[in-house]
Amino acid sequence: MGTTTAAPLVLLDLDGTLTDSAPGIMASAAAAFDALGLARPTPDELRSFVGPPLPVSMRALGVPPERLSEAVRAYRASFAAGNMWDNRVYDGIPEQLGLLRAAGCTLAVATSKPEVYARPICERFGLTARVDRVYGAPLDDVPSSKASVIAHSLADLRRRELVPDAERILMVGDRHHDVEGAREHDIDCLGVGWGYAVLGELADAVGIVPRVDDLAAAVLARLTG
Ligand SMILES: [Mg+2]
Numbered sequence: 392m393g394t395t396t397a398a399p400l401v402l403l404d405l406d407g408t409l410t411d412s413a414p415g416i417m418a419s420a421a422a423a424f425d426a427l428g429l430a431r432p433t434p435d436e437l438r439s440f441v442g443p444p445l446p447v448s449m450r451a452l453g454v455p456p457e458r459l460s461e462a463v464r465a466y467r468a469s470f471a472a473g474n475m476w477d478n479r480v481y482d483g484i485p486e487q488l489g490l491l492r493a494a495g496c497t498l499a500v501a502t503s504k505p506e507v508y509a510r511p512i513c514e515r516f517g518l519t520a521r522v523d524r525v526y527g528a529p530l531d532d533v534p535s536s537k538a539s540v541i542a543h544s545l546a547d548l549r550r551r552e553l554v555p556d557a558e559r560i561l562m563v564g565d566r567h568h569d570v571e572g573a574r575e576h577d578i579d580c581l582g583v584g585w586g587y588a589v590l591g592e593l594a595d596a597v598g599i600v601p602r603v604d605d606l607a608a609a610v611l612a613r614l615t616g
Pocket of ligand 1: 404405406407408441442564565566586
């Protein structure tokens, strides 16, 4: 599995953890329902698109199974046409990433967002230079679970000899998918309080960090304490 000599590893969710990406995601989801001629979900329902794999949210809001591929294509057309840039890094995140790196952690973004979008978004918003790697999902219609994204991330990091023993790996995320995906790999997940979770959703996380400015200290307390 891991090596005892590799540095502590922090896997970071993107949407709702590092970036406030709701506006562009909600606009793309609304455009997809329009394109299919289906009634637009409410704003609260559209907000539920932030984080989970796209087809899972589409299905939950009534897109028929046989039209899921069409819905995902319509979403992505709208997202790639400009909504992907309707996004911002939460205040204080760059500083917290700097503190974690200064403390010797390896940092990897691990998002359910397709890697072909995650990489340019991290580049545009200055995150690429602040982490070691950026991993996302493949661009296909099959829902990529968070667990499969973590598996893909760990496989590549292992080839680079950057995977320590599991107790020195921490996932940081804002949704229950992050908690469950990490658990499938025996990795703890630290929840963040500034993302898109609903009340109680992060009950199984090892803790919840309420403020961005406390992120690095909370991560380091788990990994080195
Ligand atoms: Mg998230």
